[in-house]
Amino acid sequence: MKAVSIKQPGEAEQMEIQERDKPIPKVGELLVEVRTAALNRTDIVTRSNPNLSEPYPILGVEIAGVVVENRGNGEKYKTGTRVAGLVNQGGYAEYAILPANRAILLPESMSFEQGAAIPEVFLTAYQTLYWLGELKTAETVLIHAGASGVGTAAIQMAKHLTQARVIVTAGSAEKLAVCQTLGADKTINYKEENFAEEVLDYTDQAGVDVILDFIGASYWENNLKSIKKDGRWVLIGTLGGATVKEVDLSALLAKRVTLKGTLLTPRSDEYKAKLTQEFVKVVLPYFKRETIHPIIDTTFQLEEVVQAHQYMEDNKNIGKIILKVRA
Amino acid sequence: MKAVSIKQPGEAEQMEIQERDKPIPKVGELLVEVRTAALNRTDIVTRSNPNLSEPYPILGVEIAGVVVENRGNGEKYKTGTRVAGLVNQGGYAEYAILPANRAILLPESMSFEQGAAIPEVFLTAYQTLYWLGELKTAETVLIHAGASGVGTAAIQMAKHLTQARVIVTAGSAEKLAVCQTLGADKTINYKEENFAEEVLDYTDQAGVDVILDFIGASYWENNLKSIKKDGRWVLIGTLGGATVKEVDLSALLAKRVTLKGTLLTPRSDEYKAKLTQEFVKVVLPYFKRETIHPIIDTTFQLEEVVQAHQYMEDNKNIGKIILKVRA
Missing domain, CATH: 3.90.180.10 (Medium-chain alcohol dehydrogenases, catalytic domain)
Incomplete structure (x- = not known):
């Protein structure tokens, strides 16, 4: 063959x-x-x-x-x-x-x-949103790389399965438009805006319950700012680098963050x-x-x-x- | 009054x-x-x-x-x-x-x-071992500061409630002796030994399912080495500092670590x-x-x-x- x-x-x-x-x-x-x-x-x-x-x-x-x-x-x-x-x-x-x-x-x-x-994108999105992120009905989720395969799957499931409030980041107006069509409530162009500020503004400073993070190091600080107390932060990729300098563990403690690394x-x-x-x-x-x-x-x-x-x-x-x- | x-x-x-x-x-x-x-x-x-x-x-x-x-x-x-x-x-x-x-x-x-x-030590130990660490019967747990209040509570519950294999660290022979009396299977003097090497040696290189970490920054690298794939790492204190100089996220991903920060x-x-x-x-x-x-x-x-x-x-x-x- x-x-x-x-x-x-x-x-x-x-x-x-x-x-x-x-x-x-x-x-x-x-x-x-x-x-x-x-x-x-x-x-x-x-x-x-x-x-x-x-x-x-x-x-x-x-x-x-x-x-x-x-x-x-x-x-x-x-x-x-x-x-x-x-x-x-x-x-x-x-x-x-x-x-x-x-x-x-x-x-x-x-x-x-x-x-x-x-299979790969929907199973990954399902696993990360629900098994690892434990996303519950009407919670708020931040999906980075919203227009990626996993991103587009995650937006749709978060909206239709759990009526979540969905915030996405992506790097072009075209990508953000697609995310919106799929159901994203708030879209952020990470090249033009500080996503943590936008997230906190959109959530009345509360932050998000779940983060799907494909980016890793370069988003570390802003993810930490964006996450709500008791939030679940699922790390599924390191497109933005794997090495974080100066990690402040006390912030993870004070916010009681759950950080889960995974690969399907x-x-x-x-x-x-x-x-x-x-x-x-x-x-x-x-x-x-x-x-x-x-x-x-x-x-x-x-x-x-x-x-x-x-x-x-x-x-x-x-x-x-x-x-x-x-x- | x-x-x-x-x-x-x-x-x-x-x-x-x-x-x-x-x-x-x-x-x-x-x-x-x-x-x-x-x-x-x-x-x-x-x-x-x-x-x-x-x-x-x-x-x-x-x-x-x-x-x-x-x-x-x-x-x-x-x-x-x-x-x-x-x-x-x-x-x-x-x-x-x-x-x-x-x-x-x-x-x-x-x-x-x-x-x-x-109340404080037993509830903290119960919460971290079971609610956050999800310790299951006969799993292996690494308890740092084994002779501390939470440590002594955790050793006893891990042994009696879930027949866990318990590894502890502490800084003196006297403290380690107490841990052993309470049921610890393996005791490590962190001042004299590299605990990650001891843990891997004791577990046939498998590592531990759960870590109770009161120490934070200074134990980061060795905890990462000591944890098993799919392990749960519960961070409940930063006695060894809060700032980790360099965190390698790809190791968290590859080992599919769940890191949970908490304070009771x-x-x-x-x-x-x-x-x-x-x-x-x-x-x-x-x-x-x-x-x-x-x-x-x-x-x-x-x-x-x-x-x-x-x-x-x-x-x-x-x-x-x-x-x-x-x-």
Whole structure:
């Protein structure tokens, strides 16, 4: 089968389509004929990891497609079923292995492009908003990088699942407009405004209950100012650097902040299965009713994978970047 | 009535016994004839607070004594009942107001000295181990300042309530011996050993599930090394400084650490009531069976309050320092 791997660890240009063996599912797994895969920043990390040795892995952690082999998972996943889900690796390929307990049955109304745009960002947003951030009905949440994949998923769920007051930051008027369309109550252009001042002003100095923080070091001080007493601050990325100078622990104590670091990709299979199952139960009905939508920026052909990665690295996308693996 | 307040904010010598009005309980409150009060570090903070203005508060946040007036709280707290509990202020006095929903009924077998030694340290230890640290049966916990009031309470509860594996740090052989007597499985003299190395060695490199951290900045790096993936790190003090020079957020992310800052004293009345009620239900039976003990270092007379504070500031006590308010 065709599959995307690398010549050697490095830049996007190191990726190429190679001929690989079709994977063989074990009991509990589905073999999926992949129609679409979606890009994730973790694919860049994998692609550039200098510690990799040959044979290099097939890239990609989420797919949508059709079940072609079902190793003992019952009628629900019979051959021909349309599914999406998180795979451990090997997503950018004609076939991939999806554990059945992580499969999301795609509603009839959704395309494979939309399907591949769901798992990573919606599961991450769900996990961080609800499992880690413990966002409750009508609380206030600050979502940084509002126009990112996780951001667009988080805005929609926070609004529709818990009627939260949603404040977002992003770096362009276009991105902020999209956030507003998705339901954000207050949008802040971090390039033009001090977001902590805006947050405190908007919340009558109270601050926010939950922060989804992809940025890390460069936002540390302003996040600390923006968070309410007993707030939950979920750290899911360090796009703004990982090293904070001069951290004042007494502020964390006085505000009784809960700071949780997390990454979805390295979680256990069991964790991902449990998360997927709760997500399917709680959120899939909103997709069926078309209240919540996967947000897609651009679809590339598998052959354009290098350009697709470069596009992701340019940071200009609003929503997901999809690879079309086959027609 | 006699009550301890200050001449002006400052050192221990500023404290003196003054004549004050006996407080008047409101509905939901108990007027308690105080027999004993216990010292807490928060009393030092209050005593030295330069922002205080006259009339200066009566110091003290925990007491044991006898109910002398009950404003509508039923038979359970009738006149003559022996109680202990957290008061909002005014503990170092002949009478104090105790909200009935924060009263702990003292078992017959316990003295007033023992009673006053319970609330702050046991409620703090319970809250941090279980509500915040989410310590589960047979997990491993690292308790810093093991011979402190909260430390001695935490060791006993972790062992008896959840059969945890308990690792403690302290600064002298005498303190470590006490920790061992209370049930600590592994004791580390932080002055002689690198505690992170000892912890990793003792846990086969796995680290600990929960850290109770009173120390803060100076232990930051070693705590980060000592904590297990998905560990909960509860920050309840900054005896070792509040400013961490450099924090590496990527380590918090990779280990998926939950860091929770907390202080018990500024919590809401409702929170303290809920905590007290759960504590009474879960832990009081262990006091009655004498499986768990309040740990008392020294008892001072009310007139010796200055010396008692100086003794606390010398940091040599193992367990609580008690003020005997009346015979």
